[in-house]
Amino acid sequence: MGTRTVVPFGPQHPVLPEPIHLDLVLEDEKVVEAVPKIGFIHRGFEKLVEKMDFNELVYVADRICGICAFIHSMAYCQGIETVMHVEVPARATYLRTVWSELARLSSHMLWMGLMADAFGFESLFMQSFRIREKIVDMLEEMTGGRIILGVCKVGGVRRDVDNDTLAAIVQRVNVLAADMRRVSDVFLRDDSVRHRLGGVGVLTREQAEDLGCVGPMMRASGIARDTRTLGYAAYGSLDFEPVVETDGDSYARCAVRIRECVQSVDLINQLAAKVPAGEVAVKVSGYPNGEHHSRCEQPRGEVIHYVKADGTRYLQRYRVRTPTFANVPALVKMLQGCELADVPVLVLTIDPCISCTER
Amino acid sequence: MSDEQVLEEIPLPSLLDRVARMRTEGWRLAQASATRLVADQEVNYSFDRDGTLHTLRVRLPMTDPALPSISRFYWSAFLYENEMHDLFGITVTGMAVDYRGAFYTTMIPTPYVTREPDHGD
Amino acid sequence: MAVFGMTRVVIRNLFSRPATRLYGTREKVPHRAPRSRGHIEIDIEACIFCGACARRCPTDAIIVTKPAREWNIDRLRCCTCNACVEVCPVKCLRMDAAYTSPTVTRDKDIFRAQPKPAKESTTSG
Numbered sequence: 304m305g306t307r308t309v310v311p312f313g314p315q316h317p318v319l320p321e322p323i324h325l326d327l328v329l330e331d332e333k334v335v336e337a338v339p340k341i342g343f344i345h346r347g348f349e350k351l352v353e354k355m356d357f358n359e360l361v362y363v364a365d366r367i368c369g370i371c372a373f374i375h376s377m378a379y380c381q382g383i384e385t386v387m388h389v390e391v392p393a394r395a396t397y398l399r400t401v402w403s404e405l406a407r408l409s410s411h412m413l414w415m416g417l418m419a420d421a422f423g424f425e426s427l428f429m430q431s432f433r434i435r436e437k438i439v440d441m442l443e444e445m446t447g448g449r450i451i452l453g454v455c456k457v458g459g460v461r462r463d464v465d466n467d468t469l470a471a472i473v474q475r476v477n478v479l480a481a482d483m484r485r486v487s488d489v490f491l492r493d494d495s496v497r498h499r500l501g502g503v504g505v506l507t508r509e510q511a512e513d514l515g516c517v518g519p520m521m522r523a524s525g526i527a528r529d530t531r532t533l534g535y536a537a538y539g540s541l542d543f544e545p546v547v548e549t550d551g552d553s554y555a556r557c558a559v560r561i562r563e564c565v566q567s568v569d570l571i572n573q574l575a576a577k578v579p580a581g582e583v584a585v586k587v588s589g590y591p592n593g594e595h596h597s598r599c600e601q602p603r604g605e606v607i608h609y610v611k612a613d614g615t616r617y618l619q620r621y622r623v624r625t626p627t628f629a630n631v632p633a634l635v636k637m638l639q640g641c642e643l644a645d646v647p648v649l650v651l652t653i654d655p656c657i658s659c660t661e662r
Numbered sequence: 663m664s665d666e667q668v669l670e671e672i673p674l675p676s677l678l679d680r681v682a683r684m685r686t687e688g689w690r691l692a693q694a695s696a697t698r699l700v701a702d703q704e705v706n707y708s709f710d711r712d713g714t715l716h717t718l719r720v721r722l723p724m725t726d727p728a729l730p731s732i733s734r735f736y737w738s739a740f741l742y743e744n745e746m747h748d749l750f751g752i753t754v755t756g757m758a759v760d761y762r763g764a765f766y767t768t769m770i771p772t773p774y775v776t777r778e779p780d781h782g783d
Numbered sequence: 784m785a786v787f788g789m790t791r792v793v794i795r796n797l798f799s800r801p802a803t804r805l806y807g808t809r810e811k812v813p814h815r816a817p818r819s820r821g822h823i824e825i826d827i828e829a830c831i832f833c834g835a836c837a838r839r840c841p842t843d844a845i846i847v848t849k850p851a852r853e854w855n856i857d858r859l860r861c862c863t864c865n866a867c868v869e870v871c872p873v874k875c876l877r878m879d880a881a882y883t884s885p886t887v888t889r890d891k892d893i894f895r896a897q898p899k900p901a902k903e904s905t906t907s908g
Contacts, residue, residue, distance in 0.1 A: 338759075342766040350774055359841040362864050430792060433802045440816075447818040447878070453864055461865065462818070489788045515691050515738040533713055596667055596693075596708060596715055607693050607708070624693035632738035661766070 307335065310643070314343045318421045318647040321657035325650070329643060337638035339631060341661055348662040349621055356616040357383055357591055358457060364608070365451050367623060368659040370413060371601045373406045375608070375623070375659075376455040381535060382597030382610040383457045389587055393537075395459035397578040400537040401469070402442070402452060403599075404567040404574070405476075409438040409450075410602035411560045411567075412483070414654050415490060418557065421647040422499040430486045437479055441472050459584030466578065473575040480568045487561040500554040504637040504649045507551055514633045517626045518604020519563070520653060523548045523555035530600035541573050553652040560654075563602075590614050601626055603654045625659035671719045677707075678730055680718055684709050685735040689716065694732075694742035696750045698774065703727055705746070722752065733758035749774040819880040820863035823856060829875035830854055836867035836876060858883050 308329050314322030322343040328336040351363050364379035365372050377399050384391055416431035439449040445464050446452040454462050464472075490496055506516070511524040521528060522545055529545035531538045546562045548555035591612035598607050604626025611620040630653040637649050672680055689709035696705045702724055708717045722729065729746075731754050733739045743754040744765040751772035763771075770776075796802075804814055815821065832852060837845040844860035845867060847853070868876045 340761075340764075345766050345768070347768075347773060355841060362841045362862065362866075366862075424789075426793060427789065436802075443819055444816040445818070447816070447820040447865075453820065461869070485792065489792070493788050512690065513737065515736065594669075596717070598715070605692070605710075609693070609695060609706070609708075611697060619699065620695075620697040622693075622695040622697075624695070628741060629692075629738065631741060 306330070312646060312650075316647075318417075319650065319655075320417055321655065323650070323655060323657050325638070325646070327638070327643070327646065332643050334638050334641050334643060334646065337635055339635055341631070341657060343661075344658050345661040349623070352618045352621045357610075357612065357618050360618065360621060361456055362453070364623075365453055365455070367662055368625075368656055369450060370410050370656055371406060371603065371659065372450050373402050373452045373455065374599050374601045374606065376452075377403060377536065378597045378599040378606055378608040379610070379621075380455045380457050381599070382595050382608045383591055383612075384587075385595045385597065386591040386593040386610060386612060387457075387587065387589065389458055389585060391459050392582045392585060393579045394463075394581045395583045396537045397574055398460050398464060398583065399455065400541075401571055401574050401578075402446065402454065403536065404571050405438060405442055406452075407602045408476075408564055408567050409435050409442070411564050412438065414560060414602070414651070415487070415557075418648070418651050419490075419496075421651045422496070424496065427486065427489055427496075430489075434479060434482055434486060437475070441475060444468075445472065456584065458587040459582070461584070463583045466580075469575050469578065473571055476568055476571055480565070483564055483568075487564070490557055490561060497554065499648060500557055501552060503553045503645050504641065504652055505550075505552045506633060506637065510636065511551070511633070514636060515629050516604075516633045517629045518601070518654070519556050519559040520604065520630050520633055522546060523559045524551040525549040530598050530605045533598065535599060537574060540577070541570055543570060553648055556652050560602075590616055591618070594620075603627055603656055603659075604629065606659075623659075623662055625656065625662075627653065627656045627660045630654075631660070666714045668714065668716045669719060670717065671721070674720045674722070674729070677718070677720055678732065678735075681707065681732045681735050684716075684718075687711070691732075691736040691739060694739060694746070696746045696752060698724075698750060703750070703752070705729060705752070707732070726753070727751070728753040728755065730754070731756040731758070748772070751775050813882060815880040815882075817880060820865065820878055821880045822858065822863065822878075822883045823861060823867060824877050824879045825854055825856075826875040826877075827854060829873055831873055833872060835870050835872060839866045839870045841866065859886070 310327045310329055312325040312327050313319055314324045324340040326338040327334050348363060348367060361376050361379060365376040367375045412431050412435035416428040419427035442452060443449045446454045446462055454460050506524050508525045511521045511526060525547060527545045527547045543566055546559050546566055548559050592614040594611040596607050596609050598605055606626055607624040609622040610618055612618045634653050641649060689711045692708040692710040694707045696703060703722045704719050705722060706717050706719050708715055729752055731743055737758055740758040743757050744761045746752045747754055748763060748766045804810055806813055832847055832849040834847040837847045841864060842860045842862055844857045846855050865878055868878050
C-alpha cells in the first residue's frame with residue numbers, strides 16, 4: 304500500500320489548451336481520485352443580458368469560445384428566431400450549415416493536434432495544424448474572420464458567398480481531405496499512437512449514459528445519438544448517420560472524430576451541390592417574447608442555448624450549457640484508477656473547451 | 663427546428679419523485695439552470711430522450727431559496743447545482759460533490775443576484 | 784508496416800517549402816483576405832453625424848459629437864463586428880482589411896479619425 308500524495312495538475316500546464324485545475328490523489332503512479340476545479344476563465348457572459356439587447360447578444364455568443372465560435376452564434380440566433388417565429392431563408396440555412404461543418408473540421412483538426420501534443424508526438428501536432436490553417440484561411444476568405452466569424456445574425460447571415468466561390472472552396476476542401484487522411488492514418492495505424500491511446504479511459508455504454516456524456520464521448524461508447532439528426536438549419540435535407548464506435552476507449556474517440564471529419568467533407572459536398580438561390584437575411588422587427596431551448600451539435604457534443612424573453616429589448620435569461628460541461632463528470636470518473644502519465648491523454652480525450660464551459 | 667420541447671411546472675415537494683421517475687424511464691439530464699425573475703426565481707431541469715426535451719420547472723422564493731439535490735439520481739448534476747449555488751445563492755442540500763462555495767471564485771459573492779437597473783427604451 | 788507512416792511525411796517535408804508563412808522575413812505585409820476584418824475607416828466628409836453607429840456599437844467604441852462635427856473610435860475597444868458599417872445611412876463607413884498598428888498607450892486613449900470640423904459653406908482640404 305503506497306502513501307498518498309496530492310499532485311496539482313493545472314491550471315497552467317503545457318498540455319492544457321485552457322486552464323482547468325485537477326487535484327490528483329496519487330498512490331505511487333496510479334491516480335486514486337481526482338477533484339476538478341474550474342472557474343479560471345469565468346467571465347460572467349450570462350450577466351450581459353442586462354446590458355446588451357437581444358441583437359447585440361449575437362456578438363457575445365460569437366465570443367464565448369475560441370474554437371467552436373460559429374455554432375454558438377448559430378444556436379443563439381436559432382433560439383431567438385424560433386421565439387419570434389422568423390423564417391430564415393433557405394440559402395442562409397445552407398450557408399450556416401457549410402460554415403458549421405467547416406468549423407467542425409477546424410475544431411477536430413485542432414483537437415487532433417493537441418492530442419498528439421499530449422502524448423508527445425510534436426510533428427504530428429504540427430501536421431494537423433498545418434491542415435487546420437488551410438481551413439481557417441478558407442473561412443477568412445468567405446466571412447472575414449478565422450474563428451470568430453461574425454456572420455450570423457437574427458434573421459439570417461450577414462455575408463453572402465456566390466456559388467462560384469463556394470464551388471472553389473469545396474474543391475479545396477476535397478483536395479485537403481486527401482491530406483487529412485494521410486495525417487489521420489498516422490493516428491489510427493501507427494503503433495506508438497495505439498499504445499498511448501488504446502485501452503485508456505474506457506467508458507462502457509452504461510457509464511456513458513449515466514454520466515450524461517454528449518458528443519464523440521458517447522458515440523465512441525456505442526450510443527448512436529447526434530443532435531444534427533434533429534434537422535435544424537439545413538441538416539434536415541442532408542443524408543448522414545451518426546458516427547459510432549463501440550470500444551469506448553481513447554482510440555475509439557479518436558476514430559470517431561476522424562470519421563466525423565470525413566463525414567463533414569461529405570456533408571459540405573452535399574450542401575454545395577444543392578444550395579438554393581435567394582436572399583440571405585430577412586428583416587426582423589419587434590422584440591422576442593417566450594422561451595426556447597435551442598440545440599445544436601458542436602464538435603464536442605450537444606450545446607443548449609436557453610433564451611427567455613418577455614417582450615422587451617433585453618432578454619430575461621440567456622443560458623448556455625456547453626458540451627464540455629456535460630463531459631466533465633466523465634473525465635472525473637475516467638481519471639479514477641488511471642496512470643499518471645495517462646492524465647494528459649484523458650484530459651484531452653474529452654476535448655475540453657473550458658472557456659465554453661465557464662462562459 | 664423539429665425537436666419537440668415540453669415544459670412542465672411542478673411543485674417543489676414533488677421534484678425528487680419526478681426526477682426519480684425520469685431516471686427509471688431512461689431520460690438523460692441535459693441541463694439545469696436558474697433564472698431570476700422579478701418576483702421569484704425558477705429552476706429548470708431539462709431531460710432529453712430520443713430527441714424530445716422535457717423540462718421540469720420549480721419555483722423558488724427570492725429570499726432563502728433552497729432545493730434538494732438530484733445528484734443521487736444523476737451524479738453529473740453536482741456541477742449544475744454548485745454553479746447555481748455560487749452564482750445565484752440557491753442552497754442545495756445533499757450534493758454528491760459539494761464545493762461549499764469554492765466552485766467559481768468571483769470577486770463579489772453570488773454575482774447574478776444583483777441586477778443592473780432596468781434600461782428604459 | 785504501421786511504424787513508418789510518419790517517416791514518409793517527414794521526408795516529404797524535408798524537401799518542400801516551409802508550410803508556415805514567412806511573415807517578417809520574406810513577407811512584409813501580413814496575409815489578409817479581401818473580406819478580412821481589420822479596422823474601420825470613415826469618409827469624414829460624407830458623415831452626417833447622426834450617431835447611429837455609436838448607438839449600434841456593442842462595445843461603445845464610437846463616440847460621435849455633432850456640434851463639434853467629430854467622430855472618434857477607440858481602436859482597442861472596437862471588435863470589428865461590422866455593425867456600424869451596416870447601419871450607417873449614408874454609407875460613409877467601411878471595413879478595411881489591414882490590421883491596426885501596435886500602440887503603447889492605454890485603451891482609454893481615443894484615436895481621432897480626422898476630426899476636421901467642416902463649416903457649412905466651405906470645404907476644408
